[in-house]
Amino acid sequence: MTDWVGIDWGTTHRRAWRFAGGELAGHVEDGQGLIACAPNFAPSLDALLRSLGAVPEATTIVMSGMVGSASGWQEVPYLDAATPLTDLPRRLQRVVRPGAPCDAWIVPGVCWRGAGDVVDVMRGEETQLFGALHLRGAASDGWYLLPGTHSKWVELRDGRIRWMRTYLSGELFGLVRERGTLSAIMRSGDVDALDARAQATFERGVAAASNGALSHALFAARAQVVTGGLESTLAAAFVSGALFGAEWHDMAGRLEATTALRAIGDAQLCALHARCAALLGVAFEILDIEAVQRAAWTHLRAGETPR
Numbered sequence: 607m608t609d610w611v612g613i614d615w616g617t618t619h620r621r622a623w624r625f626a627g628g629e630l631a632g633h634v635e636d637g638q639g640l641i642a643c644a645p646n647f648a649p650s651l652d653a654l655l656r657s658l659g660a661v662p663e664a665t666t667i668v669m670s671g672m673v674g675s676a677s678g679w680q681e682v683p684y685l686d687a688a689t690p691l692t693d694l695p696r697r698l699q700r701v702v703r704p705g706a707p708c709d710a711w712i713v714p715g716v717c718w719r720g721a722g723d724v725v726d727v728m729r730g731e732e733t734q735l736f737g738a739l740h741l742r743g744a745a746s747d748g749w750y751l752l753p754g755t756h757s758k759w760v761e762l763r764d765g766r767i768r769w770m771r772t773y774l775s776g777e778l779f780g781l782v783r784e785r786g787t788l789s790a791i792m793r794s795g796d797v798d799a800l801d802a803r804a805q806a807t808f809e810r811g812v813a814a815a816s817n818g819a820l821s822h823a824l825f826a827a828r829a830q831v832v833t834g835g836l837e838s839t840l841a842a843a844f845v846s847g848a849l850f851g852a853e854w855h856d857m858a859g860r861l862e863a864t865t866a867l868r869a870i871g872d873a874q875l876c877a878l879h880a881r882c883a884a885l886l887g888v889a890f891e892i893l894d895i896e897a898v899q900r901a902a903w904t905h906l907r908a909g910e911t912p913r
Contacts (some may be wrong), residue, residue: 610666612660612903613651615673616730616781617641617755623903624658630900632658640672647679648705663707668698668906670713671730679703684717684727687767691736695906713906718770726770731758734870737807737902738893739765749860749867753875755780759857772855776847776875782824782845791831791841805881807836811847812882816855823848846878854882866891 608628613623618639624632634657655661674682674806682699689697697730698711704845717731731752739746739762752758761769774845783792800808814823827844836844861867866889869876876892883890 608907609662610668610903610907611655611661612899613638613654613667613669613671613904614730614733614899615669615671615672615678617672620654621899622654623899624661625903625907633896634658640675640678641877644677647673648754651707651710664709665707666907667707667710668713668903669701669711674699674712674715675729679706680712682712682714684715685732687716687718687770690765691732691739691767692763692765692870694732694736698906716767716770718767720769720787722754727807728760728770728772729760731760731870731905732767733902734895734898735760735762735904736905737898737900738762738868738870740901740905741893741897746841748865749862751867751869751871751879753869753871753879757853759853761860769860773849773853773856777852779846783842788824788828788841788845791838792845793826794842800843800878804840807840807843808847808850808878809881809885811844811849812885813847814844814852815848815851820848820852823852834903850878850882854879854886854888858886858888861888865889868893870895 609626611625612623616639618637618641619635620638621635623630634654636654638650673679680703681702685697694713697714699714701710701712713733715727716732718726734752735750740751747763750760750762752760753776757773757775759771760767761873777812782788811823816827817823824845827836827841827848830844831838831841867883868891869879870893880890880892
């Protein structure tokens with residue numbers, strides 16, 4: 607079967623790719639992530655499929671991300687991180703909820719456990735790593751950064767997730783910008799397209815994150831604004847830098863100096879992380895997210911789904 611749809615259904619955003627005859631035939635994205643559409647997953651999926659054009663009723667649909675979480679459409683248990691990512695096509699679970707298409711599947715997330723009670727989880731990023739594995743083959747081992755609402759840092763070895771850590775940087779940025787002490791000074795700033803002054807301020811935030819606890823670095827934005835050391839229009843860039851910097855300073859000791867860190871994700875977020883990498887002297891490579899996703903959906907295609 608050569609017609610299928612792949613959907614990355616996250617917390618705040620959703621992206622879909624339609625394949626016909628084995629070739630990419632459509633790509634759409636919207637803001638109908640888990641928060642916006644729950645619990646109306648079936649009608650939301652119908653609307654998404656209509657936006658992709660004339661999708662045949664029997665088309666196989668493969669979904670990853672928060673759609674398979676406890677608060678999603680249908681909970682799919684996590685796979686242990688010791689499971690090879692190449693097993694994902696055989697671990698898909700059919701959606702059996704009311705209103706679901708007859709051939710809809712969800713990719714399981716991954717649970718990693720470290721020493722003691724250390725545990726971390728992902729949903730959606732495992733599919734991107736699966737795509738990177740197929741793109742890079744034997745050269746896929748190494749460190750990966752998958753930025754987003756919940757930023758993931760992953761060490762991939764022999765097709766398995768050997769180590770991972772999650773940071774709530776994106777979610778924290780949204781929360782402090784919308785409410786609380788910092789919200790009033792952050793709402794006038796734009797971090798989507800940083801000019802030279804905002805870039806320099808972002809780097810100040812990255813540096814501030816190395817001087818103590820993150821909560822201290824965040825409050826520094828307010829202290830500098832009220833004392834005249836920082837324009838309020840640049841506060842969002844400073845806070846963004848502090849949040850990104852907290853990740854980087856925490857991870858600096860783990861990264862291998864001889865191996866490039868590979869980023870998979872939104873271009874603007876990857877560009878900001880590239881600035882952090884340059885500041886800390888870390889080799890950095892941005893993988894083409896579209897190529898990664900196409901590789902993932904191609905190898906999770908209809909012919910490889912369990913029956």
